[in-house]
Amino acid sequence: MxxxxxxxxxxxxxxxxxxxxxxxxxxxxxxxxxxxxxxxxxxxxxxxxxxxxxxxxxxxxNLRKEIQKVPPSLPQTTNVDYRTGRIEYLKDNTLQIHYENVIIQYRYANFGERLLARILDIFIIIIPAAIIPILPGWLYFSLMHCSESQQTIGQKALNIKLLSTDGAKINFGQSTGRFFGNILNALTFFIGFLMFFFNKRNQCLHDSLASTIVVSEIRRINKY
Incomplete structure (x- = not known):
């Protein structure tokens, strides 16, 4: 047979x-x-x-540690080292990242999720930003995005986060570049934001410049 x-x-x-x-x-x-x-x-x-x-x-x-796939039949884990991972872009407009002990699948965050998260974050920093321009916003977004969770408070509320397009953890320089890339969105008469609707990964101009994507977790598969 x-x-x-x-x-x-x-x-x-x-x-x-x-x-x-x-x-x-x-x-x-x-x-x-x-x-x-x-x-x-x-x-x-x-x-x-x-x-x-x-x-x-x-x-x-791939200079990062190669991660082996396993079947999605084991319980989930929360102990994940997000510093290294191998990213795989799938044909159904989702992606998955292979970490040492878990595979996490994501979808791209939609415009409504990103907009509402940004509004929540603006409410958080609006008072200090009114006193000291730029600095509070820069430190808030840059430090939060390169933190362990890779998300701001607003993004956490909407269950979305920022990822690097190569699967690595966002670093401070990358998150700083993304923050100041927002200025170009205004200088281009907000065309940078409109790029979202014509990009297959839902990236705005500042996302493309910083090599980042905003995603929402779908599922995770424990490897062991």
Whole structure:
């Protein structure tokens, strides 16, 4: 009887496929594969019969620690090291980041969520900003965005956060650049904000300049 294979795309299980059908799919070297002779899900490039699919193209260079995928059937964890992670942009306009012990899937925050979060944050800093221009806002947004949670108080209330487009944790320089990039939005007659509606990652001008995205968590998968 011919071996049947299943794949997992981080959202659900697909299959079964024959080996020939599997070879024709656009699977990546870290796509999860399972068949009846395996005890657990295994990355595609670890299977002998699929190694030839990846030998001609070397894996992309990633200076961060490579994280292995596992099936989404284990309990969640809250102990996550957000400093390093491998980001994967999915075809359904979501993304997932592979950390050492968890995979977290996100969707892009919509305009209403971002606007309401910004209004809440402005109410928080409006008094000190009226006394000392720029400085309170710069420190508030920059320090909050490079904090462990990577979100302001307003963003936390709306369950959204800021991420770097390469999956790394936001640093102070990056969050500072994003804050002052907001000035360009005003200088371009708010065209920088309107870019949100024409960008596939819902980025405004200051997001693009700082290489950041605003997201909302969908689910997380514990690896162990």
């Amino acid at each position: 011919e071996q049947k294979y299943f794949i997992h795309d981080g959202i659900g299980k697909k299959g079964p496929y024959t080996l020939e059908e599997l070879r024709k799919l656009e699977i990546k070297r870290y796509t999860l594969i399972w068949h009846g002779a395996l005890n657990n899900w295994t990355e595609a490039d670890k299977l002998y019969e699929l190694k030839s699919l990846f030998e001609a193209t070397p894996p992309p260079i």
